[in-house]
Amino acid sequence: MSLISVTNLSVRLGAATVLSAVDFTIERGEIVTIVGPNGSGKSTFLRCLIGALVPSTGQISRAPGLRIGYVPQKLAIDPTLPLTVGRFLSLPRRRKPSDVAAALDQAGVPHLEPRQMADLSGGQFQRVLLARALLENPDILILDEATQGLDQAGSAAFYHQIEMVRRTYGCAVLMVSHELHVVMAASDRVVCLNGHVCCQGTPELVASAPEYRALFGTGTKGALALYRHEHNHSHEAEGCTDPSHSHSHSHAHSNAPAHIHRQDEGQNV
Amino acid sequence: MFDDFLLRALLAGFGVALAAAPIGCFVVWRRMAYFGDATAHAAILGVALSLAFGLPVFTGAVAVALLMALTVSSLSGRGYSMDTLLGVLAHSSLAFGLVAVSFLQDVRIDLMAYLFGDILAVTTGDLGVIWGGALGVVGLLVWRWQALLTTTLNPDLACASGLDPRREQLVLTLALALVVAVAIKVVGVLLIAALLLVPAAAARPFAATPERMALLAALVAMAAVAAGLGVSFYHDTPAGPSIVCAAAVLFAFSSLWRSVRNAA
Numbered sequence: 398m399s400l401i402s403v404t405n406l407s408v409r410l411g412a413a414t415v416l417s418a419v420d421f422t423i424e425r426g427e428i429v430t431i432v433g434p435n436g437s438g439k440s441t442f443l444r445c446l447i448g449a450l451v452p453s454t455g456q457i458s459r460a461p462g463l464r465i466g467y468v469p470q471k472l473a474i475d476p477t478l479p480l481t482v483g484r485f486l487s488l489p490r491r492r493k494p495s496d497v498a499a500a501l502d503q504a505g506v507p508h509l510e511p512r513q514m515a516d517l518s519g520g521q522f523q524r525v526l527l528a529r530a531l532l533e534n535p536d537i538l539i540l541d542e543a544t545q546g547l548d549q550a551g552s553a554a555f556y557h558q559i560e561m562v563r564r565t566y567g568c569a570v571l572m573v574s575h576e577l578h579v580v581m582a583a584s585d586r587v588v589c590l591n592g593h594v595c596c597q598g599t600p601e602l603v604a605s606a607p608e609y610r611a612l613f614g615t616g617t618k619g620a621l622a623l624y625r626h627e628h629n630h631s632h633e634a635e636g637c638t639d640p641s642h643s644h645s646h647s648h649a650h651s652n653a654p655a656h657i658h659r660q661d662e663g664q665n666v
Numbered sequence: 667m668f669d670d671f672l673l674r675a676l677l678a679g680f681g682v683a684l685a686a687a688p689i690g691c692f693v694v695w696r697r698m699a700y701f702g703d704a705t706a707h708a709a710i711l712g713v714a715l716s717l718a719f720g721l722p723v724f725t726g727a728v729a730v731a732l733l734m735a736l737t738v739s740s741l742s743g744r745g746y747s748m749d750t751l752l753g754v755l756a757h758s759s760l761a762f763g764l765v766a767v768s769f770l771q772d773v774r775i776d777l778m779a780y781l782f783g784d785i786l787a788v789t790t791g792d793l794g795v796i797w798g799g800a801l802g803v804v805g806l807l808v809w810r811w812q813a814l815l816t817t818t819l820n821p822d823l824a825c826a827s828g829l830d831p832r833r834e835q836l837v838l839t840l841a842l843a844l845v846v847a848v849a850i851k852v853v854g855v856l857l858i859a860a861l862l863l864v865p866a867a868a869a870r871p872f873a874a875t876p877e878r879m880a881l882l883a884a885l886v887a888m889a890a891v892a893a894g895l896g897v898s899f900y901h902d903t904p905a906g907p908s909i910v911c912a913a914a915v916l917f918a919f920s921s922l923w924r925s926v927r928n929a930a
Binding site for chain 2 (some may be wrong): 466475533
């Protein structure tokens with residue numbers, strides 16, 4: 398059975414209908430990205446999935462005993478609240494120090510336990526949030542624009558970490574993002590959301606769908622070009638006997654001339 | 667030198683300090699200072715009502731404080747401006763309480779005792795109520811501590827972990843109403859907010875974890891109670907305000923120490 402399955406979900410907040418008639422499923426081990434412009438209901442949708450918001454109509458069914466690792470968009474910790482990284486990771490369930498250390502290691506920020514949360518850099522903070530989600534030993538990781546506030550290199554590194562984590566844990570990943578070029582290449586499926594599901598399918602399918610182009614086509618040529626570039630790389634990787642995602646990733650970002658070349662190609666499509 | 671009434675006052679103060687300090691930490695972390703004020707001010711209405719109906723003061727105070735806290739909780743997040751709403755509720759409930767007291771012609775009550783506390787008149791029965799309430803609050807907080815902290819950090823994070831943020835908010839609201847009710851006798855409704863906030867704020871610079879902050883806040887509050895009662899005894903000052911003054915002095919030292927440390 399699916400990890401989470403949503404049928405005919407609608408959410409009204411006050412007078413506004415934020416989401417209407419959304420159908421959605423995610424399977425074990427799948428990477429799904431939700432894209433959509435600001436105010437398209439992406440965060441509202443995630444909040445319904447984690448149970449923070451009760452939909453006006455429709456049904457959400459979760460697999461029995463589903464463990465969710467949730468990485469919020471932003472976590473504002475009041476400066477009056479003293480909190481070490483180690484203590485934060487032991488919320489709401491107490492964790493063994495060895496488990497905490499292992500999770501921090503997995504998230505790429507080892508030995509941060511004694512540091513105050515307030516003293517972390519943006520990148521470290523997001524990775525600590527990721528480590529906390531991993532401690533739930535999740536069936537599904539849910540990330541809500543987790544790289545907001547990181548620069549491009551920082552968010553690329555963060556998503557790379559997510560891919561490594563997914564390979565280790567075998568969990569499904571559901572993320573919401575604006576950063577189409579980084580995210581879409583790694584996704585099994587993309588859902589384009591704008592109050593309703595505009596279109597969904599493989600990254601290639603969605604990127605060429607007229608509904609998607611109507612939303613993102615004009616203003617984000619750069620992002621689309623970058624995406625196509627990534628997409629080409631992943632095809633090359635498929636040809637290899639031992640596809641290394643990490644290689645294709647770093648390559649994609651360092652190879653500037655190829656980028657320009659692909660951009661030209663993209664305009665011909 | 668130590669009289670029985672002073673010992674009782676000290677014990678009563680310690681009981682309230684023990685319960686108020688950790689709740690005060692949550693009030694500080696969640697920026698609920700005005701919320702605490704509104705709850706405390708509503709309690710005077712509870713006092714008036716329980717005197718009118720011949721109920722124990724504690725019962726009426728808890729009931730009305732809880733009612734106020736629940737009203738504010740349910741009104742929050744519905745498009746009202748929170749600080750305005752709380753300001754309206756806090757002061758109008760105080761005003762209604764004062765007016766209600768004036769109707770009680772056949773009951774002779776010392777209004778000042780409820781506004782500023784009457785810790786030196788604490789009876790053994792009061793001590794039982796105060797320590798019962800305080801231990802109840804501490805027990806409630808220890809039981810829900812992890813969930814309360816997670817909800818305080820981020821309600822969505824709590825949801826994703828299978829907690830219900832609204833239930834935790836309710837736990838906190840109930841604990842706050844209890845603290846207010848037991849603190850009336852010690853510092854009075856007007857100064858309860860100070861007993862919640864000042865020790866927590868004074869403890870902040872010395873704490874690296876939430877638990878240490880709560881523990882330190884309790885120690886600061888107890889020190890303030892002891893110092894305030896001492897000053898009150900030797901210089902014949904009002905006891906409740908003296909306790910709050912002592913806490914404020916401790917806060918000043920703490921802030922001074924923090925700025926010295928940050929400058930170094």
